[in-house]
Amino acid sequence: MTRLILFPHRRRGARRPPPARCPRRRPRSQLLRRPVPSRHRYAGSVPFDLRNQPVDRRSEAALAARGLGYRSVDPSDRAGLDAWAQADQRGFHHLRPTESDLEHERRIFAERRVHGVYDPTGAEPAIPVATISSWPTGLSMPGGRSVDAWAISSVTVAPTHRRRGIARAMVEAELRDAVEAGAAVAVLTVSEATIYGRFGFSPAARAATVVVDRRRAVWKGPDAPGRTHLVDPRSLRDAAPQIIRRAVARTPGEIDRWPVLLDRVLGLIDPESEGARRTRAIRYDDQHGETQGFVTYRITREPDRPGVLEFDFMAAATDDAERALWRALVEVDFIGSVRGTLRSVEEPLPWLLEDPRAVSVEEVLDHLWVRVLDPVAALGTRRYGVAGSLTLEVDDPLGHAAGTFELEVSNGGRAEVRRVEASEASPSSSRRSRRAGGIRLGVPELGAILLGDVRPSTLARAGRIGDAGALELADAMFATRKAPQLSIWF
Ligand SMILES: CC(C)(COP(=O)(O)OP(=O)(O)OC[C@H]1O[C@@H](n2cnc3c(N)ncnc32)[C@H](O)[C@@H]1OP(=O)(O)O)[C@@H](O)C(=O)NCCC(=O)NCCS
Structure with missing residues (x-):
């Protein structure tokens, strides 16, 4: 076969x-x-x-x-x-x-x-x-x-x-x-953080549980140019895949295929179940009437008490959409708090409120775990913070990603990556290796820095990356504009 x-x-x-x-x-x-x-x-x-x-x-x-x-x-x-x-x-x-x-x-x-x-x-x-x-x-x-x-x-x-x-x-x-x-990589989310390190996986995108004290949440951020609509979750079936695709593409750490996820998010698995009937949705349309984001949420409350609004899935294809949806959530009346799970560890929300202390982070979880299998493809696909040359000596007990890799990043942040073959001894390549500074790391550490979730120097302080003269450069190269985030479990 x-x-x-x-x-x-x-x-x-x-x-x-x-x-x-x-x-x-x-x-x-x-x-x-x-x-x-x-x-x-x-x-x-x-x-x-x-x-x-x-x-x-x-x-x-x-x-x-x-x-x-x-x-x-x-x-x-x-x-x-x-x-x-x-x-x-x-x-x-x-x-x-x-x-x-x-x-x-x-x-x-x-x-x-x-x-x-x-x-x-x-x-x-x-x-x-x-x-x-x-x-x-x-x-x-x-x-x-x-x-x-x-x-x-x-x-x-x-x-x-x-x-x-x-x-x-x-x-x-x-x-x-x-x-x-x-x-190029294997990915998973985990029940316990003690299981997968031995197979070369590492946390690569953390997730925060963000709680907003509704009474203190006074909006001071810019008004979004479009408008929000309360909609029946089922009405999002057609527009949602396209929005999710765009939201995923702008966020490192998101995966683009998860069969039948949409039904879960929109409460359509068993529409008569209590959870599904409790699910509400807000859609954001831009100034041209194009849908750019949505969030699904549930409110629970005791009789005569303000409720708790909880959400675990917001898809925003633009920053305007993200801001508008957050605003819609934190301005719902008769609510004591808003609780969002699987949020970014760098949520812009505190900067959008009069009182940044209205926002607290209840928990930060390791969430996406990555196992690099092919360093050339994995490193070559991302964009880097600064130009430079870096050699990475990767140890992998299972063998898949083991080797020495040269990373040459141009001014645009794009990389050329090549495996340095053991047999390779051409004068030009050895000159180039000598020129490039390096770091030594195991395959879990490579997964940890791949999306920019942790700085190489933090892992060096933990004794998990060996500095061969280029730690500062490695920090600057692997820095990212947006913190990685995975907004689903799988
Ligand atoms: C996690 C689980 C799948 C492990 O299955 P298992 O067949 O007992 O695991 P193995 O015997 O193959 O163990 C492989 C290694 O992992 C270790 N290990 C297994 N489960 C572990 C756990 N929960 N915590 C820490 N180490 C664990 C074993 O000690 C062993 O270590 P070693 O080979 O370095 O000596 C099983 O305990 C389980 O089903 N747990 C509940 C569901 C779950 O949490 N699944 C994981 C989803 S992300």
Whole structure:
């Protein structure tokens, strides 16, 4: 059977294009260029058929040696997918899914690759003892380009089978498949921050929970030129994907494909559920009447008490839209506080209010975790803060990203990146290496600085980056105009 090649221009063994001074927008694979067939899909999600792909042979053999079967779940096998979804829900300690939940899960997982580990000796052998899912996506980089990424989710192992290396077998298989498919990075969000560092992942975009004391929130920011409208969330189905796509492109750390996300955000999974009926939406149209953003929110309150307005998804394609939506939220009457989760750690809101202390940050979470697989592609796609030459010596126990890389950034902030081959000893290249200062780091640290979430010098203070004479330059180069942010869980 053929192996998985979703980003064919970048598959292992393929001739790499010569490094460009300003990297071109790399061609996307045919699979990634397919049109979006459903108006319900999130920001360009793409159907892809991975059902015929074999599971990773190494992990299959390792699990078979423990009496376990490692299998791909065919999304058209309804009973098999429902059993897998039961295990996934159980693994995260969720309620047993209702028929409507299962219906939603079937739609999500029809657009992902779904794998399970099965124990034929268990009491319920049709229900997997471990689950994992994945799909190809784009990850927004500083400067507005997108890099080919492999999103991983649904990692669960039944308590009866924990700590036997099942998660390790599945995650390492995903990383090998991601490399095979041509992804430059793997990405995930985590339940616990102690699990994925060992596989080379690192927090790369934090998320803040921002709370606004409504009584102190007096707007002093500029008026947006357009206007806001209260709308039925369902009316956003058509406009939302385009807005989300633009909002994602302007924010490093956002991913551009998450099947069926829109239904969740708009409260359409089970429209009769209490959560869905509580969901309200505000839309912002610019001065030309073009929709530029929306936010969905819920208000809960005790009888005769001001309510709490909570939101976890705002899509703003322009700064005007972002300001107007924040203003609409903090000016809702009969509200004690506004609570936004998965917000940027550099939210401009305090600068828009008379009393900046009306805004407090309740929590800052590591949120997006990144694992670099191909440093040339990952580093070459982003824009840098200043011009300069930097050598990065990357250590990677799994081997995918190990090597020495030369980063040459021009005045426009664009980079030329090249791997320095061990055998390379041309006088010009060694002269160039000597000229360039360097840093030494592990692959998790490379993921941590990639989107600008943490300064290299902060990691050096933590003893996690070795300075070979270029820390100050590295700080300036990796600095970004906008803090990275991921505004969804996956
Ligand atoms: C997290 C989980 C998938 C781990 O599965 P597992 O099969 O027990 O993990 P493994 O046996 O493959 O362990 C691999 C390594 O990770 C470590 N590890 C596993 N789970 C860990 C945890 N929760 N915290 C810290 N370390 C953990 C193991 O000690 C082992 O370390 P080592 O190889 O360096 O000695 C499982 O505990 C689980 O399902 N948890 C609940 C759901 C969840 O949180 N999933 C993660 C979603 S992001």
